[in-house]
Amino acid sequence: MSDTQAPLSVDEFAHLGHGDIAYVKAIRSDDVPSLFPQAPTIQPGLDLFMLLGADGIPILLTDSRETALANASENQLETVSVH
Numbered sequence: 001m002s003d004t005q006a007p008l009s010v011d012e013f014a015h016l017g018h019g020d021i022a023y024v025k026a027i028r029s030d031d032v033p034s035l036f037p038q039a040p041t042i043q044p045g046l047d048l049f050m051l052l053g054a055d056g057i058p059i060l061l062t063d064s065r066e067t068a069l070a071n072a073s074e075n076q077l078e079t080v081s082v083h
Contacts, residue, residue, distance in 0.1 A: 020054070020076075020077065020078060021053075021054040021077065021078050021079075021080055022051055022052060022053055022054065022059060022072045022075075022077040022078070022079055022080075023051075023052055023054075023079060023080050023081070023082045024049055024050070024051055024052075024065055024068045024069060024072075024079060025049070025050045025052060025082070026047060026048070026049055026065070027048050027049070027050055028044075028045065028046065028047065028048070029042040029043060029044055029045060029046035029047075029048055030044050030045065032048070032061065035050070035058060035061075036058060036061055039061065046063065047063075048061060048062065048063055049061075049062050049063070049064065049065045049067075049068045050068070051068040051069075051071055051072055051077075053077075059071070059075075
């Protein structure tokens with residue numbers, strides 16, 4: 001008997017960490033319209049931060065990394081570093 005597990009299916013991989021894990025990503029305000037089409041117009045050239053779910057779906061947009069991390073904590077999401 002082998003200790004290795006079968007590889008995850010594409011669907012299983014897509015839902016890995018869903019609802020439990022999030023990550024913070026730095027972006028420029030110039031990229032907001034393509035990521036958040038419903039967002040109001042934001043001054044170009046600003047450094048912003050997104051909190052994203054494990055599946056990459058945006059949860060929050062803020063001007064502070066600390067705010068993004070605090071929101072994750074408030075929602076019982078474990079933040080992970082993605083490189």
